[in-house]
Amino acid sequence: MADSTSYLLYIFLFFFFTILLHYLFHRRSYAPRRPPTPPALPLIGHLHHFSPSVYKSFHNLATKYGDLLFLRLGRVPCVVISSASYAAEIYKNQDVNFSSRPKFAFGDELPYANAGFFAAEYGDYWRFMKKLTMTELLSQRQVERSRGVRREEMLKLLRKLCECGEKKEAVDLGAELVKLTNNSTCRLVMSTRCSGDDDEAEKIRLLVKETFEMASKVAFGDVFGWPLERLAFWMFGRQARDVTLRYDEILEKILRQHEDRGKREGLDREDRDLMDILLKVYQDHNAEFNITRTNIKAFLLV
Incomplete structure (x- = not known):
């Protein structure tokens, strides 16, 4: 028993000093003119300023340090804005500078982890998908259709409550509201419910639940960096791949169903959904950017 305790202590000290040395000798240098920042601690940065009520913590920090402040969440630097004027400056005037997203710790080792739009670096693919999102996915036609879908799902919830x-x-009521949101979103995306009594909906629901649980574990490595990111991948990488492949199986099945219906009825029909729009772009070889099936599934997965 004493030997086991000693081994565990040695392992803990090894990781502690490895992280400490990495922090001391490999810290990133930031521009001297950065926003105001509260006191930070080694390794964890500003995480000690947060309570379980995260939004209250952000409000307290913004009240004390202003509407623009710099925080370091573990190894992850970020700028927090709390006013409409700063938000307009970032999303309108400086949108190119804030377009790229940080890569996941082991994104290259997961199926289509870096193929999605929201995690893509700024470039031709990102610009094309943004343009497609604004002109097609969020067009007046799709917004009007979403109103009808939301109404149907709301009436279904009210009938159940009655x-x-x-x-x-x-x-x-909390669970029913989650079902309302999930079903409205899934119907607009791929014309199917993802919370219900059938086996397919239950499979999707369990996958979503498992994904959130796994993401909270994997985020530990992303926040604290090397070597914990490798430890997180060693512990949860296989599970992450398994969940992604199960998603892929479901999405591929729904994608084929949409392709078959598109051959019969066309992809420009009145009740088309997000997957139909993406499929039409995928089949258009003269499109501004040729997306792949992997891009479609990664976009829908996020």
Whole structure:
């Protein structure tokens, strides 16, 4: 028992001093004119300023240090804005400078982890997908269609609440609102519900739940960097790949169904969804940018 305790202590000290040395000798240099920042601690940065009520912590920091402040969450530097004027400056005037996203610790080792739009670096693909999102995915036609889908799902929820009220049965309103949001989103994306009584919806629901649980574990390595990022991949990398491949199986099945329907009825029909729009671009060889099936599935996965 004493030997086991000693080994664990040696392992802990090894990781502690490795991280400490990495922090001391490999710290990134930031521009001297950075926004105001609260006191930080080694390794964890400003994480000690946060309580379980994260939004209250951000509000307290903004009240004390201003609407623009610099924070370091573990190894991750970030700038926090708390005013509409700063938000307009970043998203309108400086949008190119803030377009790229930091890479995941082991994104290259996961199926299509870097193929999605939201994690893509600024470039031809990012610009094309942004243009497509603004002109097609968020067009007036799609917004009008979303209104009808939301209405149907809302009426379904209200009918269930009325039925439970007549039977004097308790209802978990929080769970029902989550179902409402999930089903509205999934119907607009790929014309299927992802929260319901059928096997396919239950499979998607469990996958989403498992993804959130896994992401919280993997984020530990992203926040604290090497060597913990490699430790996180060693512990949870296989699970991450497994979850992604199960998503891929479901999305590929739905993608083929949309392709078959597109051959029969066309991809420009009135009730087209997000997957139909992306499929039309995928099949257009003269498009400004040729996206792949992997790009489509990665976009839908996020």
